Amino acid sequence: MPWYYLLPAIVFLLTFTFFPVVLTIGLAFTDYAGVRNGELNVSSETPIVAIDGERLQIANPGTLDCRSLRDGCNGVRAVVYASGEVTLPAESLDGTTLVLGEEPPAGRTVVGVELDMPDLGFAATLRVVEQDGPVLTLERQPPFPPDLTSVGVVLDRQAIRRTIVAEEGDRLTLDAPLPEDVEAVSIARYNDFGFVGWRNFRRILASAPRALVPVFGWNISFAFLTVLLNLAAGVFIAVLLNNKALRFRNLYRTLLIIPWALPSVITIQVWKGFLNQNFGAINRVLALLDISPEPINWLLGDATAARAAVILVNLWLGLPFMMTATLGALSAIPDDVYEAARIDGASAWQAFWSVTGPLLRTALVPITLSSFAFNFNNFNVIFLLTDGGPPVPWGTATARGTDILISWAYNEAFRSQGGYAYGFGSAISLIIFVITLGVSLMNFRVTGALKEEARA
Template identity: 30%
Template sequence: MAGRHTAAEAETTEGGRPIERKVGSTSHARSWSPGFFVKLVLMAGVNALGVYVLFSAFTASSWIVFGGMLGLLLAADYVYFSKRTLALKYLIPGLAFLLVFQIFVIAYTGYVAFTNYGDRHMLTKDDATNTLLLRSVERVPDSPQYPLVVIESGDELGFAIIDDGVVRAGTMDQPLEEVEDAVVVENTITDVPGYDLVNLSQLGNRQNEVTELKVPLTENPEDGAIGTQTGASGFVFQTTMHYDEDQDALISDKTGKTYVANPDTGFYQADDGETLDTGWRVNVGFDNFKKAFADDRYASPFLKVLVWTFAFAFLSVATTFLLGMFLALVMNDERMRGRKVYRTFMLLPYAFPAFMTAFLFAGMMNPRYGFINQVLLGGAEVPWLTDPTLAKVSVILVNLWMGFPYMFLICTGALQSIPADLNEAAELDGASGFKVWRYITMPQLLTQVTPLLISSFAFNFNNFNLIYMLTNGGPRFADASVPVGHTDILISMVYQISGLSGQAAKNYGLASAMSILIFLIVGAISMYSFRRSRAMEGAN
């Protein structure tokens, strides 16, 4: 049997001592095994996605995104092709997602909170300047006429023209460039690679958008732009303003009026106070935070919504926990028959999508046609969702229906983990059922479920889906100048103020500042509650 090896091969040093080397222990990073090729293909896909993000960030001059993505990509390649980073191979996917979807989002929200980002301040200063130059245009007299078609790239409109037999295409943000392989039939453009042609029926619905569109001829807006009134012929339009770099101002060529850039407001402003309508993002310090507490438009509804948010979150946790615990205690009694069937029915509300449940109850609570009023209450017209008090009660009741199965589950698990000997010993000592529950079952139960109650409080503090689908925050405050209502919680108020609902001007800076406040409130409550829960656990 000499010279035969099974699990290891024997080698000797100069001193004659054997060295054992395990066969088949070579890492994929240095072998040509099938696993290595699978890893190679997967990492090729990751690198392809990373290069695409890098290219997009470079094109948009987003250097923070570019640097972060480059670092992630290099780290992933090193970790998965190195023999020395076994533990990191399991950690880096989670760390990458944490960085992209948590840390970056929080950091960017914090950045926006200190800016005036919103309506009229969506652009950078250079983009705002170019936009103002393109909007202040007039048709050049006797300018040449170009055959034109309206094109579309995504949701962005543009023009394609025939210029000396060459097809050139562009959008408001992309100057006209020559397009190869474009198809022209009888002096009419029929196909533009990379774009979709907008037909005549679509032009009718977007006529204003088309006539207001101006596509720059070159990178310099002062060289002019192409515009149209008919959607079939293009003309050269020339800007009536020019940018003076020495003054950092836009000057009207028709009136001579000078609009100087104001770094505090992010507007071009004249001496008489007139401002041009398009501005840019600037840092405003703590103005957004001050506005939330000092501006009457936001301070009054903010305080009302804050109080209701705490009440809603606390009542939601209390009601769902008490009902879930009661049902768990009942179902945990071995004398009860058919417990498995009942437990299954208890979980049905939890299995149904939450947003659909809220939407369904919104229909059932309709004051005139809803199932509750028409069938259960015999045709009564109870204003479940339009009366401020009843609307809040309705929100709590619907959330109770949606949330008690979760509490039922965790309480059932916690009850089954409590040693039966404790209850039996207490009963032998003559303790009543209520005392057993009060002094043994309840403390043991709270020790195990308190962290989940804290997470449930944080969830309900930001339970946007329920509010949006059930009441949309209504009914509205009668004395508020912003679209906020009696059942709005902080997160839905932020949604309304941000302008995403379409009921108010966009104000991402103020919405981000309020989001930071929500984060701090929930974080502080969670930290305090976890400390209290650890103290209670130690006492038990």
């Protein structure tokens, strides 16, 4: 096969698999975030009070906000803005055309002029719409004759790039002095980020008692209970529907597959309405049955109630798949096996455990393992139903009552540190990968899914 047939697949593999993995690993060892994104922070611009060579004194260190960076402003790129106004004489003014007596500073653009009008007793500022050397075209003609001996020329701000090598309160030291022919008026810094080594991972371990450990424990419980309940309910219903004597069994199958056919986004929102504390159908049914006279705050109240709600909704979403998979496996079991069991005097219960169960094991083991892996990172049901809440006293702002590892990583990556804490979120993702790999290998080892069948 010619190599160019494989080129599209290789490009897609590198773009959508290899590159994201390498990028995630690389960002995990940086402090990249919304407040450290490598862009110029225009809101950090602060006036310069005094200049002494490469040393500057700024008006407000709080505006420069060096505290949000990993090592203050040391080694951070900055932009120093030069003064934007000079005074020059003018030769003539004809309508809207003003001719200066000298060329404006090289490399600078004139954006406006300030003309003193003696007849009015004050100066007027006019915008320049076109510049050709010393010839300027004004936006409109001055209303009174101006004094052309001294014209204030407003220039665009000149940006001088420097690096801050030291920061001491309101005093900064630059890597090089500023040019002598410019008047620096303000400075702004970049949101620099860089390599921080294992700092993100140390931070994760430091917060482990309140974040990683409880979230991981609930994550395992959530995935295990979901698979266990889905498997038990799916096998039970599949065995009932596999009875050829059951009337309307095809109708029952169709009705039970509906939750699988509907988009989970819509289904979860419907369940969110059912579980509403004030007008939800579930609380009303519980009140009518006198089970719980007081309405239960399923989603935003107690963490145990919210977790029960998540497992219930996930059972509704996953049951059709497990039922359909079991029905497919049951259809492959020949009727002669059950007939032989009945001849041997086996009851229905004995036939299930001695015949159906062992024959289903081969088909259900890989389905169960894949279902566990899917639910271990089931972000949708957590995000759409409870959004990770409710808050709990033992957790943090990003690790709450129903958060699993993947939603915790999402909260850290997109809801903290300016909204884009990619560095810390990438570190959590690597830990999730290691944990998921370990849990999967443990499942494979316990179930023997990776063992090769002995050859005869």
